[in-house]
Amino acid sequence: MKQAGPIWFLIPGDLATPTGGYRYDRRIIDGLRRLGRHVRTERLDDSFPEPTADALADADRRLAIIPDGDLVIIDGLAFGLLGDVAALHARRLRLIALVHHPLALETGIFAARAEALRMSESRALAVARRVVVTSAATADILIRDYGVPKERIRVVEPGTDPAPLAAGSDESVxxxxxxxxxxxxxxxxxxxxxxxxxxxxxxxxxxxxxxxxxxxxxxxxxxxxxxxxxxxxxxxxxxxxxxxxxxxxxxxxxxxxxxxxxxxxxxxxxxxxxxxxxxxxxxxxxxxxxxxxxxxxxxxxxxxxxxxxxxxxxxxxxxxxxxxxxxxxxxARLGGWDAASAELGCVLEGVHDG
Structure with a gap:
């Protein structure tokens, strides 16, 4: 089991983007660093999940410079479109897909596009050493509809920051x-x-x-x-x-x-x-x-x-x-981000070479 190298996070677009998925990535990265892990982030092209040819070529170049055996976590917004690129590097890198939700289940896309996304994501997930999801419900979808073996999936739920109770209004409105x-x-x-x-x-x-x-x-x-x-x-x-x-x-x-x-x-x-x-x-x-x-x-x-x-x-x-x-x-039962990061750290320790 290799522990020496850094953990690489490949994320499409700006990590500061104010969405739940990007916030999850930010908090997990911060938590891993607090745990003493060396985390390096790489920004993939903003065009994902509709990547241009240049975006795919850029992702290939970024993966090519990562040393053999290193852990590489790729956000699912990009990973699902990187099937061919990921396959080129899957034998020498320990690739982990981080799936917030399947791309094909986005509302408002045509049926043909949804099916193309499902097929693309299925091909990409087939070469991942681990697939990390944020809920058991998403794990069930990947097992049932994407052919991902249950033993390769790990659920790491988001944390929640403590917050003061809401004061609300005076209830007149x-x-x-x-x-x-x-x-x-x-x-x-x-x-x-x-x-x-x-x-x-x-x-x-x-x-x-x-x-x-x-x-x-x-x-x-x-x-x-x-x-x-x-x-x-x-x-x-x-x-x-x-x-x-x-x-x-x-x-x-x-x-x-x-x-x-x-x-x-x-x-x-x-x-x-x-x-x-x-x-x-x-x-x-x-x-x-x-x-x-x-x-x-x-x-x-x-x-x-x-x-x-x-x-x-x-x-x-x-x-x-x-x-x-x-x-x-x-x-009172909500878990925190430090626990979520520690859980992901344990997942990464179980991803072996070869």
């Missing part, structure tokens, strides 16, 4: 909070349609998250908000820094995530860390993250069901208090 980039997968359109019939209730919604990841979706959501008569109730705040995000969390009364799919859902555990009641969808890992006494979960893509759940929480102060108590109970 309830503050709803959704933290997610405005992409089709996150389901903001479903949330707006669910809230439209509830304008007789006193609420406002802050949508915090990048408005530039999918500009077309952001424009469509603003138009939908106007068409539904919600413009004075809904604030599209865009991406914000951590102190500003803390302010949004602190003044929230209810956390809402109408997502169509999640590999994990870090914002949900962040909401639990603040003792916030949750309304979300019961897909993937979310039922395991959000206890039944802390949130109401509905089917994705069902604005009527989401409307009913939101109405229940908006109308019943006792239910809000009960769900908040459940969230505070779950808060």
């Amino acid at each position: 309830l503050n709803l909070l959704c933290v997610a980039a405005t992409t089709p997968r996150k389901g903001h359109d479903i949330l707006l349609r669910a809230l439209a019939p509830l304008v007789d209730r006193p609420w406002r919604l802050d949508c915090v998250g990048s408005l530039t990841r999918c500009t077309r979706t952001s424009i469509a959501l603003r138009c939908l908000s106007e068409r539904l008569g919600l413009s004075d109730r809904v604030n599209f705040a865009g991406a914000v820094d951590e102190p500003r995000l803390d302010v949004f969390y602190h003044r929230a009364d209810l956390f809402v995530l109408p997502t169509r799919f999640e590999g994990y859902g870090m914002v949900l555990t962040e909401a639990l860390a603040r003792g916030l009641p949750i309304v979300s969808t019961g897909i993937g890992p979310i039922p395991n993250l959000v206890p039944a006494d802390a949130g109401l979960l509905v089917e994705p893509d069902d604005p009527a069901a989401l409307e009913v759940a939101l109405a229940r929480v908006l109308d019943d102060a006792g239910l809000r208090r009960s769900l908040a108590a459940g969230a505070r109970s779950a808060r």
Whole structure:
């Protein structure tokens, strides 16, 4: 077993990008360094997950200069498109794929593109020594749909930072909070349609998250908000820094995530860390993250069901208090980032040469 060389992290684009996947990478890297591991990061081209020929050639060059036997972790946003390139280096490097969620399961792509991504990712994962995923639900998908042997998969769940309990509003107008980039997968359109019939209730919604990841979706959501008569109730705040995000969390009364799919859902555990009641969808890992006494979960893509759940929480102060108590109970069981980094470190120690 080789322990001497550095751990290489290959990440497409800017590591500081404010998404859950990039935040996971940042915190794991920081944690490994605190544990005394030598971690080197390499930035792959920004074009992933639609890599240009130059981007693939650049990835090949970067892998070629890494010494034989070194550990190389490649973020899944790139790894799934690097099948041929990864195969060239798989015998001499200890390649680890870090899969936040399968690329083919992104919402809003054509069926032919989804199938091409599934096939590409399957080829790439076949040459990885280990496949690290952030939830057991994603592990099940890779085993069932991508042919990854169970014994090559390891689950390393994200950590959660301790946070003060949310203060909320004075409840004359309830503050709803959704933290997610405005992409089709996150389901903001479903949330707006669910809230439209509830304008007789006193609420406002802050949508915090990048408005530039999918500009077309952001424009469509603003138009939908106007068409539904919600413009004075809904604030599209865009991406914000951590102190500003803390302010949004602190003044929230209810956390809402109408997502169509999640590999994990870090914002949900962040909401639990603040003792916030949750309304979300019961897909993937979310039922395991959000206890039944802390949130109401509905089917994705069902604005009527989401409307009913939101109405229940908006109308019943006792239910809000009960769900908040459940969230505070779950808060005590959340793991930290140091533990997550140590767990990944153990995974890496088990990746042998040859």
